[in-house]
Amino acid sequence: xxxxxxxxxxxxxxxxxxxYLNPGNDLFYSTVTYSEIYVDKxxxxxxxxxxxxxxxxxxxxxxxxxxxxxxxxxMLTAYYSKGCDSRELFSKFQIAQTPxxxxxxxxxxxxHIDMQKFLGRTKNVHEMLDFLQKRxxxxxxxxxxxxxxxxxxxxxxxxxxxxxxxxx
Numbered sequence: 050x051x052x053x054x055x056x057x058x059x060x061x062x063x064x065x066x067x068x069y070l071n072p073g074n075d076l077f078y079s080t081v082t083y084s085e086i087y088v089d090k091x092x093x094x095x096x097x098x099x100x101x102x103x104x105x106x107x108x109x110x111x112x113x114x115x116x117x118x119x120x121x122x123x124m125l126t127a128y129y130s131k132g133c134d135s136r137e138l139f140s141k142f143q144i145a146q147t148p149x150x151x152x153x154x155x156x157x158x159x160x161h162i163d164m165q166k167f168l169g170r171t172k173n174v175h176e177m178l179d180f181l182q183k184r185x186x187x188x189x190x191x192x193x194x195x196x197x198x199x200x201x202x203x204x205x206x207x208x209x210x211x212x213x214x215x216x217x
Contacts, residue, residue, distance in 0.1 A: 069185045070192055071132025072161045076123040078138055091144035093121060094128050098153055122161070130159040160185060 081087050100108050112118055127135045128144075135155055139145050162181065171177040 068188060069160055069162060070188050071130045071159055072126060073130060073133040074127030074135045074138055077120075077127035077135075080120055080123060081138070089142050090117065090121065091124065091128075091139060091142040092147075094125065094144045095147055095149070097125060098149060102153075119163070122163075126159055126161045128154060129157045130161075131155055131157060132159070 097108065100106070127133065127138060133155060136151070139150070139154070144150055162185070164177075164181075167177045167181050171180050
């Protein structure tokens with residue numbers, strides 16, 4: 050059975066890590082560590098902070114294939130997720146020089162979904178969404194065992210980072 054936290058522990062900011070919920074910074078770490086052509090795009094975080102915590106809370110990043118959408122999603126997950134400590138990872142990039150660098154660093158529960166991984170397991174979009182919902186809710190119920198969902202919805206704030214299907 051996975052780690053269990055009660056409501057007080059979740060609200061106090063215990064680090065919790067899962068497949069979809071707070072997955073950590075491994076994917077972004079691999080990109081910046083092993084890529085020979087990584088270009089610092091961390092100032093996207095500064096822009097995202099202004100949007101997420103301002104009037105425009107929803108952001109859609111639509112770019113052609115091979116334009117860095119996955120890398121951007123992994124970077125944002127590594128920055129916001131409570132599931133890891135990314136201070137050292139980001140310390141060598143431009144974002145670390147901004148006055149608000151630590152304000153949002155690893156302070157939020159993040160749901161990270163790569164829709165591409167769900168497409169191959171189902172026959173259509175409705176099946177995929179049903180499968181996705183079951184998997185994510187199962188992990189949330191295991192992680193937040195002290196919080197009862199209302200119906201099938203958790204009344205708890207999350208950042209949702211979802212990589213849409215771009216290579217269809």
